[in-house]
Amino acid sequence: MTELHISVVYALPDRQEVVRICCPQGTTIRQAIHQSKVCDKYPEIDLESREVGVYGLKQNLDFNLSDNDRVEIYRSLLVSPTEARRLRAESRHNR
Numbered sequence: 001m002t003e004l005h006i007s008v009v010y011a012l013p014d015r016q017e018v019v020r021i022c023c024p025q026g027t028t029i030r031q032a033i034h035q036s037k038v039c040d041k042y043p044e045i046d047l048e049s050r051e052v053g054v055y056g057l058k059q060n061l062d063f064n065l066s067d068n069d070r071v072e073i074y075r076s077l078l079v080s081p082t083e084a085r086r087l088r089a090e091s092r093h094n095r
Contacts, residue, residue: 006065008036010045010073017041023065029054030061032071045073 002025010017019036027035029052039045051074053059058074065071 002067004065004067004069006032006069006071008032008038008071008073010038010042011075027065028061029059029063029065029071032065033061033073036071038073047073050074050076 003022004025004027006021006023006027008019008021017038019038021032021035023032023035030047033039033047033052039047047061051058052061053072053074054063054065054069056072
């Protein structure tokens with residue numbers, strides 16, 4: 001059985017938590033996240049309500065991983081991208 005090398009990443013406002021794990025072929029995103037113990041360290045992560053992905057592409061928790069995949073746990077946005085653009089434009093206009 002082939003062993004997969006996976007990185008599980010959770011980006012915080014000031015840094016990234018990266019946990020590298022080895023797991024068997026057929027491992028899902030959910031299983032990799034649980035094996036990484038990121039949710040133990042950051043109890044605010046609720047996998048059922050968070051979006052996750054692999055290399056920036058959103059996936060579901062049951063997605064089967066491949067060797068060298070980077071699993072990403074996404075945080076909720078504080079400001080929508082549209083609102084952020086509006087605020088930046090407003091800020092430049094008021095200078």
